[in-house]
Amino acid sequence: MNIVEKAVEKLKNLQPEPPAPASAPAYVEAGSLHSASTIERLQDSARILDHSSETAPPWHVDHMALERMGLLSADKEEAARLADELRRIKRPLMNNAIGKGAAKALAHAERIVVTSAVPGEGKTFTAVNLALSLARERDFEVLLVDGDIPKFDITRILGLEGRPGLMDALSDEQLQPTEVIVQTDIPNLLVVPVGKRQLLTAELFGSLRMEYVLEALSGRNRRRLVVFDSSPLLVTSESQALVSHMGQVVLVVGAGRTPQQLINSALQNVNDSQYVGLLLNMSSLPANENHYDCYYG
Ligand SMILES: Nc1ncnc2c1ncn2[C@@H]1O[C@H](COP(=O)(O)OP(=O)(O)OP(=O)(O)O)[C@@H](O)[C@H]1O
Ligand SMILES: [Mg+2]
Structure with a gap:
């Protein structure tokens, strides 16, 4: 797990349980939306990092x-x-x-x-x-x-x-x-x-x-x-x-x-x-x- 993935996991754990839709006040909705997009952004960067750190196997010289x-x-x-x-x-x-x-x-x-x-x-x-x-x-x-x-x-x-x-x-x-x-x-x-x-x-x-x-x-x-x-x-x-x-x-x-x-x-x-x-x-x-x-x- 790389640093960004670890951060995503931590952020997820810090999230409160999503409230039941019926009783959820508007500001909680907004807060959780904001946190969700932060997680998505972090997950995106994790994917980018994973991609760039993928090292192709060395090219075989015949x-x-x-x-x-x-x-x-x-x-x-x-x-x-x-x-x-x-x-x-x-x-x-x-x-x-x-x-x-x-x-x-x-x-x-x-x-x-x-x-x-x-x-x-x-x-x-x-x-x-x-x-x-x-x-x-x-x-x-x-x-x-x-x-x-x-x-x-x-x-x-x-x-x-x-x-x-x-x-x-x-x-x-x-x-x-x-x-x-x-x-x-x-x-x-x-x-x-x-x-x-x-x-x-x-x-x-x-x-x-x-x-x-x-x-x-x-x-x-x-x-x-x-x-x-x-x-x-x-x-x-x-x-x-x-x-x-x-x-x-x-x-x-x-x-x-x-x-x-x-x-x-x-x-x-x-x-x-x-x-x-x-x-x-x-x-x-x-x-x-x-x-x-x-x-x-
Ligand atoms: N010192 C050497 N000993 C054995 N073979 C050689 C030597 N120098 C060149 N050759 C052979 O001569 C041929 C032409 O060499 P090479 O392809 O390296 O020339 P080049 O200057 O790169 O040619 P081009 O201008 O077409 O790119 C090749 O088959 C190469 O293996
Ligand atoms: Mg040549």
Whole structure:
């Protein structure tokens, strides 16, 4: 029984027995009506409280689905090597987030976007694996946000289509941004799906509401890292708007596939106040050679 329900019960007990209708004076009727509506109001708030305190069971993250989509490796050796590489990649990001990294006093260092110049360079692979790796850290909680509006691969792979998400939080001012956060059954991993498609995505990403939503998603908990998957910088304008709100930018570069000129163009979208990590993704090489190389700074 919650506090409001207890109050309702107490109030009921304090009520005098309803008088027999024939002998009841008018003022008693009025008094009991007033008390009845108080009880109804309390009962209503009890229902609202019950509803809002209902916690949905955590969303099951299907590892087999991640494997099928090539986001996790079924091969133990390969998985161990990837885990090792991710440790190197996440360390500077975490240090920056707690103000102990090379980039001191970085604004919004807890906001990390994984992006690239052109499609298919390994952004979603990196964002998901980075989030899983960060979630294993004792001192952090990770919120993985599907910021790739056209493809919404994270939303699809996790089976979260049709759930409210980032786009709803941006377009519906009545919605509390935290309402779109999905708790998962992986400890320390929360997800925000893409939500309902909207027109003018770039304008939404560039809006004041976006800053409010990002603040709310980061939460009061300064140990929460928010990792965004995004669309490619040279293909959509919303990814450029998204990147502009971030403290840390991980630019994935597909080894042997992205010409330097495109990487330079993509880098035009970041500024000196952001921390940028270039991640050379060797995924196009044979499996035994495919790994990451990173250059930060
Ligand atoms: N380091 C890696 N090791 C193994 N496979 C990888 C690696 N990086 C990417 N891949 C695979 O390459 C494919 C493309 O990767 P991914 O979907 O992450 O790219 P993307 O940049 O998100 O593409 P898009 O721009 O279309 O969203 C996927 O099948 C992914 O599993
Ligand atoms: Mg992707």
